[in-house]
Structures are given as structure tokens and as C-alpha cells.
Amino acid sequence: MINDKNSQKIVDIIRNYARKHSLWILAYGTGCGAIEIPPTMTSRYDAERLGVRGAATPRQADVLLITGYLTTKTLKRVIRVYEQMQDPKYVIGFGSCTINGGMYWDSYNTIKALDRYLPVDVYINGCMPRPESVLAGFAKLQELIQAGKADGAKKYKENLEWYRENQKKVIPTWRMPEYNW
Amino acid sequence: MEKTKLSIISQIKNHFNDAREKNYPYNRVDFSVRKEIVPQVLLYLKDVMGFKHLSHISCVDWLEDNEFELVFIVWSPADKIKVFVHTRLDREHPVMDNLDMIWRHAHTYEREMREMFGIQFTGLDAPEEFLLEDWQGPPPMRRDFDTETYAAETYWERPGREDAQDVRETIEKRTGEVLPDFAKNYKR
Ligand code: SF4
Numbered sequence: 001m002i003n004d005k006n007s008q009k010i011v012d013i014i015r016n017y018a019r020k021h022s023l024w025i026l027a028y029g030t031g032c033g034a035i036e037i038p039p040t041m042t043s044r045y046d047a048e049r050l051g052v053r054g055a056a057t058p059r060q061a062d063v064l065l066i067t068g069y070l071t072t073k074t075l076k077r078v079i080r081v082y083e084q085m086q087d088p089k090y091v092i093g094f095g096s097c098t099i100n101g102g103m104y105w106d107s108y109n110t111i112k113a114l115d116r117y118l119p120v121d122v123y124i125n126g127c128m129p130r131p132e133s134v135l136a137g138f139a140k141l142q143e144l145i146q147a148g149k150a151d152g153a154k155k156y157k158e159n160l161e162w163y164r165e166n167q168k169k170v171i172p173t174w175r176m177p178e179y180n181w
Numbered sequence: 182m183e184k185t186k187l188s189i190i191s192q193i194k195n196h197f198n199d200a201r202e203k204n205y206p207y208n209r210v211d212f213s214v215r216k217e218i219v220p221q222v223l224l225y226l227k228d229v230m231g232f233k234h235l236s237h238i239s240c241v242d243w244l245e246d247n248e249f250e251l252v253f254i255v256w257s258p259a260d261k262i263k264v265f266v267h268t269r270l271d272r273e274h275p276v277m278d279n280l281d282m283i284w285r286h287a288h289t290y291e292r293e294m295r296e297m298f299g300i301q302f303t304g305l306d307a308p309e310e311f312l313l314e315d316w317q318g319p320p321p322m323r324r325d326f327d328t329e330t331y332a333a334e335t336y337w338e339r340p341g342r343e344d345a346q347d348v349r350e351t352i353e354k355r356t357g358e359v360l361p362d363f364a365k366n367y368k369r
């Protein structure tokens with residue numbers, strides 16, 4: 001175990017460097033924004049040159065990409081997906097619907113601010129954001145990871161009660177497993 | 182035998198005396214009937230007149246008349262004619278006959294209308310919950326359901342949208358366009 005501070009720092013730098021260059025995303029395609037993911041991933045914008053690739057399952061993914069409005073019904077699944085992901089994990093909120101409700105601000109069935117329910121590391125605004133802004137969002141996330149500031153997962157663990165309280169407010173019948181991390 | 186719209190109208194009116202018809206341009210004919218004879222009319226259309234396909238069932242909330250209107254749209258592939266069958270239900274106790282033994286996919290529309298408008302279909306064998314999961318408010322597509330207030334009470338809103346403008350008013354102010362009176366009853 002490394003105890004002294006300086007060598008921990010070096011390990012952190014190397015670890016963060018490695019993490020930021022292999023972001024496997026789980027694209028949770030809610031809302032309309034998911035349509036911008038294919039152009040981002042394919043040859044025109046080629047996100048893979050930043051190390052961004054699709055992952056098949058939550059347990060293999062690092063980034064949860066939420067691409068638009070979330071109904072309360074979907075939110076349930078998203079929370080579950082997020083809790084199944086392993087550390088390190090990051091959340092990107094994509095589109096104005098995740099930020100302030102977007103044009104679904106008065107809908108009876110969609111949440112209006114994603115960061116009340118899940119810790120969001122980076123928001124990409126726009127309705128919908130173009131692939132350039134998606135890439136800019138990923139670049140920003142990489143920057144935060146390198147600086148050690150993308151600590152949404154830690155925030156979630158520490159403030160779990162607050163998040164749970166908000167989640168249970170919009171999901172009245174709570175039938176979710178309790179994880180013990 | 183090719184059927185024309187006029188022959189369809191006369192045939193239906195012969196069978197169901199109190200059906201009121203409206204002949205629209207192109208390939209559309211509308212009938213308004215009492216809700217008790219809707220299954221008979223639809224069965225007759227399907228089995229005798231060849232309207233084999235149920236395209237849609239929709240519901241209109243006539244809040245001012247205190248009624249719901251159901252519209253059944255059936256299509257005849259042979260004659261390329263659409264028939265709309267309208268019927269009105271009491272809004273306080275909206276009860277309708279279940280039609281999913283005539284067309285199986287009517288089941289889906291009926292479940293949706295039960296959830297969104299609160300219309301009961303006698304004998305509809307399906308769980309209450311359809312699209313909305315643990316919904317606890319009133320049926321959300323009814324016009325007296327105040328979506329905006331509900332959303333404001335239920336979901337936390339990020340500050341910063343208070344200066345959002347009423348679209349209709351803004352257009353009126355900027356262009357001097359005069360709104361018709363009925364439009365003033367509705368916001369945005
Ligand atoms: S932000 Fe715009 S594009 Fe994205 S989900 Fe909302 S309405 Fe659709």
C-alpha cells in the first residue's frame with residue numbers, strides 16, 4: 001500500500017490519465033437526443049479517437065449518457081442502471097430536458113432536473129446538442145477526470161439519503177433493491 | 182361489388198334508423214350513433230360490409246358538454262373507404278362496451294383510454310396499469326386536469342425560467358396581430 005502523499009499523487013495522475021482515455025459509454029437513449037449518438041460514434045465525428053466507445057452492459061460501462069427527458073417510469077430504470085455500474089462511473093446529462101425540463105417543463109410525467117436524482121458530472125446543453133457539442137462535453141469530462149474533479153459517484157454515496165428522498169418523491173411505490181456499497 | 186359512399190350511407194341508415202351521417206370529401210364517411218348500438222354497427226360494418234380493419238379508436242373530451250366522444254375509425258381495404266363511427270358518453274360515468282372480441286387490438290386502445298381518460302370498458306380483462314406506472318393523480322388527458330400545476334407541485338424546477346414569456350401575448354405585442362376571442366382562453 002502506498003502511504004506517502006507524493007507517490008499517491010503520481011498514482012492518481014497515471015490512473016486518471018488511463019481512465020480519461022477509455023470512456024466506455026452506456027447510452028441510455030431516452031428522449032429524442034439519442035439520434036445524435038450514431039453520428040457522434042461513426043466516421044463523421046468519430047468519437048473513438050477520444051477513447052469513447054459504446055459498452056454493452058452497465059457493469060462494463062464508465063459513463064452513463066442520458067440523452068433527454070426522463071419520465072418517472074424511465075427514471076426508475078436509469079437509477080437501477082446507475083447503481084449497477086461499477087466505479088469509476090460518470091453521468092452526462094444531454095440536452096436541455098435533463099437540465100431544466102426543456103420543452104417538457106410542464107409535462108405531468110417527466111422530471112425537470114436530473115441532478116436532483118442522480119449526480120451529473122457534465123451537462124451538455126442544446127435541444128438537441130450537435131455532435132460537436134457532444135464531443136466538447138466528452139472533452140470537458142476528460143478534463144475533469146484528469147483533474148480528479150469528476151466525483152459524482154462519491155457525491156452519490158455520501159449523500160445517498162438526499163438522493164433517495166428525492167427519488168422516492170417521484171417514484172411512490174419503491175420496489176428497488178437496496179445495495180450495500 | 183364496389184361500394185360507393187352513398188350506398189354505404191343508405192345501407193347503414195336502413196339498418197340503424199337513428200344513425201346520423203355526414204359525408205366528407207374524398208373517401209371518408211362519418212356516422213353518429215347511440216353508444217348502445219356501437220358494437221352492432223361495428224360488427225355490421227365488419228362482417229357484412231367489409232370494413233375489416235379497425236384503424237383507430239380515439240377519445241375527445243367535450244368538457245363544455247360534459248361528455249366524452251369516442252371515434253372508431255374503420256377501413257375497407259376493398260373499397261378504400263374510411264368510416265368514422267362517433268358516439269357520446271356521459272362524462273360523469275363514462276362506461277362503454279368492450280370491443281376486443283371484434284378486433285383484438287381494440288384491447289390496447291381501450292386500456293389506454295381507461296388510463297388516460299378514465300373511461301370504463303365493461304368486461305375489459307386487463308390490469309389497470311398500462312403506460313403510467315404508479316400514477317396517483319386523476320386521468321391526465323382529461324381537460325380539467327391541470328398539467329402545469331401538477332408538474333409544478335410534483336417535480337422540482339430549476340430557477341431561471343420565471344421570465345419565460347407567454348407566446349401568444351408576445352406575438353400579439355410584437356406584430357400587432359389581433360387574437361381571436363377563443364384563443365384568449367388558453368395560455369401559451
Ligand atoms: S432537449 Fe430537446 S432534443 Fe433533447 S430530449 Fe429534450 S426536447 Fe428532445
